Amino acid sequence: MLASLTSSLNLTGPRTNDRAAGGIVPVGFLQDFRPYIETQMPRLHHWLPFLEWMHELRDPTVLRADLMAGITVALVLIPQSMAYAQLAGLPAYYGLYAALLPPVVAALWGSSRQLATGPVAITSLMTAAALAPFAAAGYDVIPIAIALSLVAGLMQLALGVLRLGFIVDLMSHPVLVGVSSAAAIIIASSQLASLLGISSERSASHFAGVWQVLQTAATGGIVWSALGMGLATMAIIAGFRRWLPRIPGVLAAVVVTTLLAWALDFQGRTVGEVPRGLPPWELPDWKPGLWLDLLGPAALIACVGFIEAISTGKSMALATRTRIDANQELIGQGLAKLAGAVNHGYPVSGSFSRSAVNLASGARTGFSSLVASVAVLVVLLLFTPLLYHLPQATLAATIIMSVSGLVRVRPVLHAWRVARSDALIAIATFGATLVAAPHIEGGILVGIGLSIAVFFAVTMRPRVVVLARHPDGSLRDAERHGLPTCATVLVLRFDGRLYFANAGHLESRVIVELAARPQVRCVVLACGGINSIDATGEEVLAGLVDRLEAKGVRIVFMGLRDRIREVFQRTGLAGRLGAERFVGDERSALDLAGRLAGCAPESCAGCPLAITKG
Template sequence: MQWIGELKDKKTIRADLIAGITVALVLVPQSMAYAQLAGLPVYYGLYASFLPPMIAALFGSSRQLATGPVAVVSLMTAAALEPLATSPDTYLAYAMLLALMVGIFQMFLGLFKLGVLVDFLSHPVVVGFTNAGALIIATSQLGKVFGVFAERAEHHYETVWNTLLAAAEGTHAPTLLMALIAFGIMWGVKRFYPAMPGVLIAVVVTTVLAWTTGFADAGGKVVGTIPDGLPSFSIPTFEVTTIWSLIPAAITISLIGFMEAISIAKAMAARTRQRLNANQELIGQGLSNVFSGMFSGYPVSGSFSRSAVNINAGAITGFSSIVTGVVVMITLIFLTPLLYHLPQATLAAVIIMAVINLIKIDPIIHAWKAQPHDAVVSVVTFVLTLAFAPHLDKGIIIGVLLSLGLFLWRTMRPRFAQLSRYKDGTMRDIRVRKLQTSPQISVVRFDGSLYFASAGYFETKMLGVVAANPDLKYIILDGEGINQIDATGEEVLHHLWERLQAQGITLVVARMKKQFMDTIRRTGLKDKMGDEIFYSRIGLALNYVWDQLGDSYDRDNCPLRSPLASNRA
C-alpha cells in the first residue's frame, strides 16, 4: 500500500482518475460478455468487477494491473461447472465456491512463498493452451452470433459442428446483422480511432438499435432485466464431494490465471521500473478471488487488454483500480436499466474480438528455432486442449508432463565431448574442429549435471574413450559444465575411478564447481582420490600429467599444448 502516500500529489490523482474511468468503460461491457462466456447471467460479471479490482490493487504488488473477469478463466470456469451443476442455482453457487477455492489456493502459495510452482507451466505449454483456448472461446460464441441453439455434445468440436448445422438450417438474420454491426464498429474504431473505446461504442450503438427496432420482439436475445444494487455478502452452500470435484479446476485456474497476471505485471514493472513481488501478487490475486466468491462473483485474474489500457491512459498507482471499482458500483446502482436491450450477439462479438489477439503462431515458430522439443510441446498441448475440450485441464496436465519428460530426456543425454587445443589456444571438440589429440592423454567435458538419470550415460561415454584409446594413461575431466552431483552420480564416479585405476589409467579433475566439490568432500571420495588430482584449470592439470609422464614424453609437440603461451606460466 506504499502508493497511498503518493496520492497527495494532485497530478497523480488526476491521472489515476482518468485511467480508472477509461478502464471502467472497457470493463463494464467486457465483464458482462465474459460472464456470458462463463455460463452465468451477465450481471455476475459486474459483480466480479466491483470489489476484486480494488482488493487486488490494495494487497497486490503491481500498481497498474487491472484485475477482473478474463476470457480464459471464464472459459475454464464454464468447463469446470457445466458437468457438475444440475440447476441454475447450483451453477451460481458453484461459481462462487470455485472463486473461493481459487483465492484460497493462491493465498496459500503466496503466504508460503510457493509462487515458483507457476514455473512448471512452461512458455510452450501456455502458448499452446492459449491458442487452443482462444479458438474454443471464439467458436463457443457462434450460436449467439447466428442466433441458433445447438445441444452440447461430449466434445467441444462436436458442439461446434452441431452449431454450424443449425446455422445452415436457419440463421436468425436480425441477430447476425447485429453481430456484424458490432464487429464492424469495433474493427473500425480500432483501425481508425484506436484511442476511442470501441467496445463501449459498439455496445451503445447496438443497444440503441435493438431498442428502436424492436429487436427483442423479433426474436433477438437481449440481456434483459439486471437487478439493480450491489451484491450482498454470502457464502455458498455446498457438499464436501463438490469441493473434491472442483479441486483440479481450482488449481488449474489458479496457476493459469496467476501466470497471465504476473506476466502482464512483469511487463509493466519493467516499463515503469517498479519493484514487483510475485508472492505478494499471489496474495493480492488470491484475496480478490476470495472477495469475488463472497460477493456473488466468479474467478478473476489480471487482464492483459485492460492493463494495457490502464497504463497507456496514464495510471500511476493502484488508485486507478479503486476508481474503476467505484464506476462499476455506480453502474450497478444507477445504470442497469439502460442495459436491458443490449443484444447478446454484441457480447458474443466482444468476446470474439477480444480473443482473436490471443491466437499467435509466431511464438511456436520461434520455439521451433530455439528448441524443437518446445515447439512439439506447444503443438501437442494445442491439439489435446482442442480434442479434450471442454475438459481443458487435461490438455494442460499432459503438456506439463510432456515438457518435464522432454526436459528430463535432454538432461539424461547431455553433450559429451573429447577436447584438444584449437589454434587460438582454447579447448574445442575434436570432432567438430577435426583436431588431433594425444594417444596417452584425453581431455573430456560433460555438459550436464551428474545425477541418477545421466550417471550411466556418463560412465558409458568415459569407458568408450578408454576403449578407443588403448595407449591411454590419463583422462582429464573438465567439470565446468557439471552443476550438481547426487548420490547416484557420486557412486558412479567412485566406481569409475576405481575401474580406471585398475586399468592403469589416472582420472584427473579440472574446473569443478563448489557444489560438486562439497559433495565429494562430505562423502570422503575426495580424500580417496587424493588432493593432487584436482585442479582449478585445465593447464594446471596438464602440467601435472606431463610431470608424471616424465621427460620421455615430448610435451612440446603434444597436441594439447597451447600454441600461444606456455602452460607452465
C-alpha cells in the same frame, strides 16, 4: 512513507515537557520508537502492500493519472466483464458483480501496481467447463460458480502464505502458447451460436455443438439482425483499434449496438433485465459433496489463473522497472476471488488487455483499479436499465475480438529455431487442448507432462563432449569441429548437475571413450559446468576414479567449483587423489596430464592439445 508518518506525529519537533505546567504531553516522545518503526515497516508492507504506494496519491499528478487510467479501464472492463460472464455460462450481469470487489482487493494486496484484475477469457472458459456437468444434471449453476471462486481463492491464498509461487515455473512458455492459442479457438467457436442468433442445445463435446450450430445456420436458422449486430461490433472495434486506439472501441460498440437495438426493435436475444443495486453479501450453502467435486476444477483454475496473472504482472513490471512478488500476487489473487465469492462473483484473474490499457493510460499505483471498481458500482446502482437492449451478439463479437490475438504462430516458429522439442511441445499441447475442449485442463496436463519428460530426458542424458584444441587456441568439441585428439590424454567435458539420474551416463561415456582409445593414460575431466552433485553422483564418480586409477589411468579435475571440491574433501576422494589433481586453469591441467601420461617433452610439441604459440 515513514517520513510522512513521523512528520504527521511531530516526531522530528522539539521535545518539551509541559506536565508541570498543567499542559498536555506532546507526541514527540514517539521519536524513541522510530528505530522500532523502521525495523517493522518491511513486515507491515508484507501484510499491507498498498502502504508502499498509498502515500504517493498526495501528489496531484499521480492522483490525476490514476483517476484517468481507472476511468479508461472501466470503459473496457464493464462491457468485457458482461461478455465474459456470458462465456462462463452465467447471466451477463454476474460479470459486473465479479468486476466490483476483486479489482480493489487484488490492487490492495497484490504486488503489481498496474495489474487489472477481473473476469478474463480463459478463466471464464474453464468456469464454463467446470459448470457444464452440474448444468446437465439440473443444478443451479450460479451458486456453484460462486463456490468455485471461493475454493480457488482459498487455494491461491494458501499457496501464497506457504510461499509456493514458484509453481508458475512448471508451465513452460511453449505450453502457454499452445494452451492460449487453442483456448482462443475454443472460446471464439463457443460464441458462434450467440453471434448468429441461434439457440443451441448442449452437446457431448464442444466441437459437436459447433457442428450442430453450423448445420442449423446452413439450413436457414441464422437471425440476420443478430449477425448484423455482431459484425457491426467487430467493425467498430477493429476501426477504433486502427484509427482511434486511445478510445475503447468495445465501449463504442456497446453504445452503438444498444441504441440500434432499442431504436430498431431488435428481435434477437438481448441481455434483458439487469437487477439494479448490489447483490447480497453472502457465501453459498455448504454442501460437502458438492465442494469435494469442485476441488479438481478449482485447483486448475487457481493455477492457470495465477499463471495468467503473474505473466501479465511480470510484463507490467518490466515496462515500469518495478518488482513483482509471485507469493504476494498469489495472496492478492486469492483474496480477490474470495471477495468475489462474497459478492456473488465467479473466478477472476489478471487481464493482459486491460492491464495494457491501464499502463498506457498512465496508471501509477493500484488506485486506478479502485477507480474502475467505483465506476462499476455506479453502473450497478444507476444505469442497469440501459443495459436491457444490449444484444447478446454484441457480447459474443466482443469476446471473439478479445481473443483474436491469442492465436500465435510466431512463438512456435521461434521455438523451432531454438529447440525443436519445445516447438513440438507447443504443437502437442495445442492439439490436446482442442481435443479436450472445453476442458482445457487436459491440454495443460499434457503440456506439463511433456515438458517434464523432455526435462528428464535432457538431464538424464546430458552431452559428454571430447575436447580438442581449435585453431583459435580454445578447447572445443572435437567431433563437431572435426579436430584431432591426443592419443594419450583424453579431455572430457560434462555440463549440468551430476545426480542419480545421469551419473551412470557419465560413467558409461567415459568407459566407451577409453575403450575406443586404448593408449590413453590420463583423463582430464573439465568440471566447470558441474554446478551441483548428489550422493549418487559422488559415489559413481568416486568408484569410476578408483577403478581407473587401479588400471593405471590417471584422473585430473579441471575447473572444479569450490563447493563440489568441498564435497570431495568431506568424502575422502580429494584426499585419496591428492590436492595436485584438482587444477583450476587449463594450461596447468594439461601440463599435469602430460606428465601423468608419461609423455616425452619432444612428443608433446606436435600434440593436438598443445597451445599454439603466438
